[in-house]
Amino acid sequence: MIMTQTMAMLVDAYRELNSKKMFWISLILSGLVVAAIACVGINDKGLTVLWWTISLDILNTSFLSPASFYKFVFIQFGFNFWLAWIASILALISTASIIPDLVAGGSIELSLSKPIARVRLFLTKYATALLFTGMQVAVFTVASFLVIGVRGGAWEWSIFLAIPLVLLFFSFIYCVCALLGLVTRSTIAALLLSVLFWFFLFLLNTSERTVLLFKLNAEDRIATAQRELDNLPELISRSKERIAIFSTPGEGENDTARSRRESNKATEEAKLAGHEMRVATRQQNLAEYRTSFETLDKWHTMLFGVKTVFPKTAETMGLLERQLTSLNELQRFADAQEERDNDRPRGRGNEPSPRVARKVEEVLRSRSVFWVVGTSVMFEALVLFICCAIFVRRDF
Amino acid sequence: MLSPTGVARLPTATADLALDLKDVDKSYAAGWFKRGVHALRGIDMHVGRGEVFGLLGPNGAGKSTLIKILMTVIAPTRAQGTMLGRRIGDKSTLARVGYLPEHHRFPDYLTGRQVVEFYGAMSGVTRRDRKQRAAHLLDFVGMAKWADTKVRGYSKGMRQRVGIAQALVNDPELVLLDEPTDGVDPVGRRDIRQMCQTLKDRGKTVFLNSHLLSELEMICDRVAILVQGRVASQGTIDSLTTHRQRYEIEVASDDSNVDTGLRGALSVWLKPDASGSLTGQLQTGESIDVRLDQPHAPAMVKVATADAAKVQPLLDSIRAARLTLRAVRPIRPSLEDLFMEAVTDPTTGKTLAPGAKEDA
Numbered sequence: 001m002i003m004t005q006t007m008a009m010l011v012d013a014y015r016e017l018n019s020k021k022m023f024w025i026s027l028i029l030s031g032l033v034v035a036a037i038a039c040v041g042i043n044d045k046g047l048t049v050l051w052w053t054i055s056l057d058i059l060n061t062s063f064l065s066p067a068s069f070y071k072f073v074f075i076q077f078g079f080n081f082w083l084a085w086i087a088s089i090l091a092l093i094s095t096a097s098i099i100p101d102l103v104a105g106g107s108i109e110l111s112l113s114k115p116i117a118r119v120r121l122f123l124t125k126y127a128t129a130l131l132f133t134g135m136q137v138a139v140f141t142v143a144s145f146l147v148i149g150v151r152g153g154a155w156e157w158s159i160f161l162a163i164p165l166v167l168l169f170f171s172f173i174y175c176v177c178a179l180l181g182l183v184t185r186s187t188i189a190a191l192l193l194s195v196l197f198w199f200f201l202f203l204l205n206t207s208e209r210t211v212l213l214f215k216l217n218a219e220d221r222i223a224t225a226q227r228e229l230d231n232l233p234e235l236i237s238r239s240k241e242r243i244a245i246f247s248t249p250g251e252g253e254n255d256t257a258r259s260r261r262e263s264n265k266a267t268e269e270a271k272l273a274g275h276e277m278r279v280a281t282r283q284q285n286l287a288e289y290r291t292s293f294e295t296l297d298k299w300h301t302m303l304f305g306v307k308t309v310f311p312k313t314a315e316t317m318g319l320l321e322r323q324l325t326s327l328n329e330l331q332r333f334a335d336a337q338e339e340r341d342n343d344r345p346r347g348r349g350n351e352p353s354p355r356v357a358r359k360v361e362e363v364l365r366s367r368s369v370f371w372v373v374g375t376s377v378m379f380e381a382l383v384l385f386i387c388c389a390i391f392v393r394r395d396f
Numbered sequence: 397m398l399s400p401t402g403v404a405r406l407p408t409a410t411a412d413l414a415l416d417l418k419d420v421d422k423s424y425a426a427g428w429f430k431r432g433v434h435a436l437r438g439i440d441m442h443v444g445r446g447e448v449f450g451l452l453g454p455n456g457a458g459k460s461t462l463i464k465i466l467m468t469v470i471a472p473t474r475a476q477g478t479m480l481g482r483r484i485g486d487k488s489t490l491a492r493v494g495y496l497p498e499h500h501r502f503p504d505y506l507t508g509r510q511v512v513e514f515y516g517a518m519s520g521v522t523r524r525d526r527k528q529r530a531a532h533l534l535d536f537v538g539m540a541k542w543a544d545t546k547v548r549g550y551s552k553g554m555r556q557r558v559g560i561a562q563a564l565v566n567d568p569e570l571v572l573l574d575e576p577t578d579g580v581d582p583v584g585r586r587d588i589r590q591m592c593q594t595l596k597d598r599g600k601t602v603f604l605n606s607h608l609l610s611e612l613e614m615i616c617d618r619v620a621i622l623v624q625g626r627v628a629s630q631g632t633i634d635s636l637t638t639h640r641q642r643y644e645i646e647v648a649s650d651d652s653n654v655d656t657g658l659r660g661a662l663s664v665w666l667k668p669d670a671s672g673s674l675t676g677q678l679q680t681g682e683s684i685d686v687r688l689d690q691p692h693a694p695a696m697v698k699v700a701t702a703d704a705a706k707v708q709p710l711l712d713s714i715r716a717a718r719l720t721l722r723a724v725r726p727i728r729p730s731l732e733d734l735f736m737e738a739v740t741d742p743t744t745g746k747t748l749a750p751g752a753k754e755d756a
Contacts, residue, residue, distance in 0.1 A: 001491075001520035008517030012503065019505030106501030110562075113467035114518040115491040395424075395470040 005116050006124055013098065013128035022094040026087060026136055033082050034143040038151060042069040067154030074144050074159065075321050083137060083166050084317050089195075091136060091170060092177060095129035096191040099181035108396045122391045126178055126384070130171055137166040158323050165320050172311030172376055173198050175383040182387055198313070205314045208303040209360065215296035216359050217352040222289045229282045232275055239272040311376040315364070319372060322365055414480060414570045414601035415443035415466070421474040422461055422625075435461045436472075437625040443618070445569070448592055448602040450612035452731075453622035454739050454748065459605045460498055462622070463574050467495050480569055491520050494563035498574040498605075500555070504548035508539050508558045511547060512565050519566035526565060533561040536594075538587060552579035560591060570601045577608055589615050613731040621738040624748060628738040633731060640729045640737075641702035645710065647695040648720035654695050655688055661717035662686065662697070662710065678706055694722055702726070 017023040041048040042064060046056035064072070101107060102125050111121060141162045149155045176197045181190035246265035250257060420439040426432035436458045443449040451459050464470040468485055475484045482489045502511045509530050516526030534543045537557040547555065556576060563571055573592075577585045585608070592602050592615050606612055612619060613633060620630035629636055647654060659666065659674065665684050666676035674686035682701040697714075699707055707724070714721060729737075739748050 004517050004520055004522070008514055012506075012514055015505055015510070016503065101503075104501060106497060106499045107503075109464065109467065109469050109497035110495075110500060110502075110515060111518070112469045113490060113493070113495040113497075114515070115487050115489075115520060116518065117487060393471075396464075 001115070002120075005114070009124050010128055010131070013125075013132065016098070016101075017094055017132055020094060022090065023132060023136075026090045026094065027139060029090070030082070030087060030136060030140040031143065033078065034140060034147060037070075037073055037078055037144065038147045040073065041151060042066055065152075067148070067152040067156075070148040070152035070154070071156060071159075071324050074148060075324060078140070078144055079162055079166075079320055080317060083140065083162065084169065084313075087136060087140070088133075088166070088170055088173070091133040092173065092191065092194060095133065095174065096177055096181065096194070097187040098125055098129050099178045100185050100187045100190060103182060103185055103391075103396065105396070112396060118392045119388050122388055123384070126174075126387075129174060129178075130167055133170050133174075134163060134167050137163050156324065159320075161320050161323055165316055168373060168376070169313050169316050172201075172313055172316070172380055175380045175387070179383050179387050179390075182390055201310060201313050204303065204307055204310060205312070208300065208307050209364075211296055211300045211303055212363065213352055213356065213360050215293065215300050216363070217356045218289050218293040218296055220353070220356050220359070222286060222293060225282050225286045225289060229279065229286065232279050232282070236272060236275045236279070239268050239275060242268045243272060308371070308375055309379065311379050312372050313376075315367065315372040316376060318364065319369065412445055413442055413478070414445045414447075415441060415449075415603065416477045416479075417441040417484070418476040419474060420462065420465060420472055420477070420484070422458070422465060422470065423473045435625055436465075439622075439625075439627055441620055441627060441630060443601060443603060445601050446596065446599050447617040448596050448604065448615050450616035450619040451603065451605045451622060452607070452609060452612060452619060452735060453628075456624075457622040458625045459622055460574055463495075463572050463603075463605060466572065467493070491566060492569045494566060494568035494571040496556075496559045496563045496571075496573045496576055498578065500559050502547045502555065502558065502562075504546065507544050507546055508534060508550070508554075508561070509543040511558055512562045515562040516565035521566050529565050529567070530561070533564050534558070536564075537561045537591065553581055553584045556580050556584070556588070560588065564595075568600065570603065571595060572603045572605075574605045575607070576604065577606060577611060585611060609731045609735055619731065621735060623738050629734070633734075636734055637729050638702060640733070642727050643699045643701060643704070643707045644723075644725045644727055645697040645699070645707070645714070645721065646723040646725075647697065647714060648722050649688075649693070649695045654719060657717045657719045658686060658688065658695060658697070658714070661713040661719065664713070665710070680706060682706065684710075 039050050042059065042061055043053065044061045045053050046060050047054045099122075102111065102122075112118065141160055144162075145156065145159050148159065173194055177190050177194035180193045181187065184190060184193075243265055246261050246268060249261070253261070418440055420436055420441075422434075422436040424433040424435060439458075439462060441462075451462070453459050461470060465472045465475065466479055466484065468487060468490065472484070477484055479486075480489050480492055503514075506514065512530040512533060513526045516529060517523075521529065531540075531543075534540050537560050539554060539557050539561065542550070542554060547558065550558065556579065560573070560576060563573065576588050580588065589611060592604065595602050596615075604612060604616065616633065618630065618632050619636070621628045647658060662674075662676065662684070665678060666674055666686070674688065676684045676686075678684065678699070678701070680701075682699060684700075685698040687696040687698070697710065699710065701707065704726070711721065711724065736747070740746065741748055
């Protein structure tokens with residue numbers, strides 16, 4: 001009986017999505033996106049679009065292999081942009097009505113009057129939404145796998161990691177949508193509030209990353225200032241030694257030699273004064289950097305704590321990039337960018353350096369899969385538990 | 397199940413009862429902006445297998461709440477008893493029960509056939525069986541021609557018919573129909589009545605909740621009247637109406653002496669009353685009520701008995717007083733009379749306000 005009921009609900013969910021046309025619209029759009037990716041290529045001169053070539057000095061096969069290019073395009077455009085944003089929003093629009101429709105008056109009586117436990121009924125409905133989102137992602141991923149293989153010459157199996165990752169990412173948002181749909185019984189309210197929750201996660205993630213960047217920047221400055229401070233005593237003692245040397249008149253010193261010595265002594269004294277002033281300045285800077293680091297560290301700890309409780313959508317999606325792109329590849333991109341940026345005029349002196357940006361990337365990549373996925377799944381499990389508790393206890 | 401006279405009698409053994417409800421109670425807790433409501437106040441109800449049972453009551457009496465409790469849509473505050481031999485709330489029993497909710501809403505992207513098959517699958521009916529039954533049931537409810545049309549194109553009556561078909565797709569032993577004739581035209585109502593009769597003939601128990609008293613009267617073996625969350629009365633329509641049956645004796649009022657004539661003829665039974673009304677009782681206790689004050693209407697003597705023999709002495713006396721008898725009629729109250737009596741406050745004589753009683 002369980003299989004019969006589950007299959008019936010799956011078929012019903014398919015009919016519902018089919019009737020809304022959104023499933024097919026999403027699928028067609030996904031196909032167009034993959035086709036667009038397939039149309040773009042790379043050769044020794046630059047980028048190719050169908051049979052046209054756009055000459056680019058910074059983007060050609062001498063700089064990037066076709067396989068890396070397609071992986072890069074898939075991750076940045078296909079995965080981080082299309083799947084993480086547009087396709088997920090379309091999937092949310094398609095599936096947001098599933099729970100409000102389930103609990104709608106006139107419909108829920110029919111469902112609850114069948115020999116099926118409420119928890120199973122709710123979770124099966126929830127799973128159908130994820131299943132159809134999974135189907136969309138699977139179709140897109142298979143098509144992308146073929147494009148990377150045929151056009152880039154790399155059969156990258158790890159690309160299929162996109163399917164569970166996007167499903168996890170979507171489920172983190174959808175569980176909240178399901179809870180809101182259950183509480184409000186309104187598709188529009190559930191959809192809008194879910195998008196608001198998504199925006200909150202985006203803000204939380206952006207804030208944490210920004211604070212982390214500034215915190216590491218402050219740390220970097222502390223290290224630089226400390227290094228300078230550590231070197232200054234040696235420079236001071238060296239200057240003092242030289243002043244002492246220049247203070248002692250040589251035997252049979254003529255006027256010219258004396259004048260040069262005194263000039264050298266004056267120069268060294270000026271250097272010594274400069275070093276001593278730098279010690280004071282650096283000590284003051286160091287104190288300021290430490291204060292700012294402590295403040296940023298406090299904020300970062302707080303934001304990190306809040307983020308630990310909530311789903312980590314960006315990091316979950318970042319796991320694919322971690323898998324497909326090594327730090328060395330990122331280093332090459334960063335070095336090339338740094339080289340190019342060196343020609344441009346720099347802004348204010350306290351801008352984070354590319355070294356700090358790389359360090360941020362390293363910190364983000366060092367976060368464990370359990371922290372990224374495990375705690376997010378725990379959040380989802382908690383939300384689903386609340387949903388089931390409400391659904392089981394409510395009188396319809 | 398049926399007695400030789402065709403009157404259904406309630407079986408006493410629990411195994412013979414489709415529904416055996418004891419002390420079913422439901423209270424809705426008070427919220428921030430609403431007061432608590434005591435929807436059901438200890439319902440005791442018994443429905444025998446194979447009978448058509450009618451549940452009636454005014455709006456807000458708790459009829460739908462009771463059905464929803466049986467179908468596990470609502471959790472009771474307190475409930476004892478069984479449905480098809482299993483405790484109330486047991487999910488597995490629902491595989492043997494069919495249900496048509498009052499304001500049902502089928503997915504409008506499905507056809508009538510798909511609706512019946514989908515709910516069949518949800519009841520655990522195998523693919524082959526539900527295909528066969530869907531075709532048969534859609535024909536049974538007169539929807540074979542529209543079976544493959546989307547529900548969104550159906551009229552209210554067509555939706556009700558498909559609703560009945562889906563309630564029967566699991567070949568249930570007990571069918572609960574909540575307002576099945578709501579929004580259905582007279583032809584449809586007759587068809588639904590016939591369907592209920594057919595189901596009864598096939599040994600199914602039919603539990604009907606309806607406002608249409610005349611229809612319930614036509615098909616129900618037994619009824620229960622629910623008023624403000626309590627069972628006001630239940631039993632066969634005959635048993636409920638027997639003690640309310642009476643005889644009406646119509647006397648021509650053309651004669652100017654009809655007033656004094658009747659008073660004299662019935663003086664043995666009538667009691668003097670300060671208010672001037674003519675009431676009395678037979679030796680066996682049944683009440684007599686004489687109406688003389690209706691202008692342009694015959695004088696009327698009402699005797700609260702179903703026994704014709706007990707009326708004969710009164711008729712003899714009226715004839716002996718040389719008054720003209722125009723009619724002698726046995727009067728059997730209708731279900732509507734019973735209903736109105738149940739929903740009328742005996743102290744004020746006014747009908748009770750609709751809705752459940754709020755908790756104090």
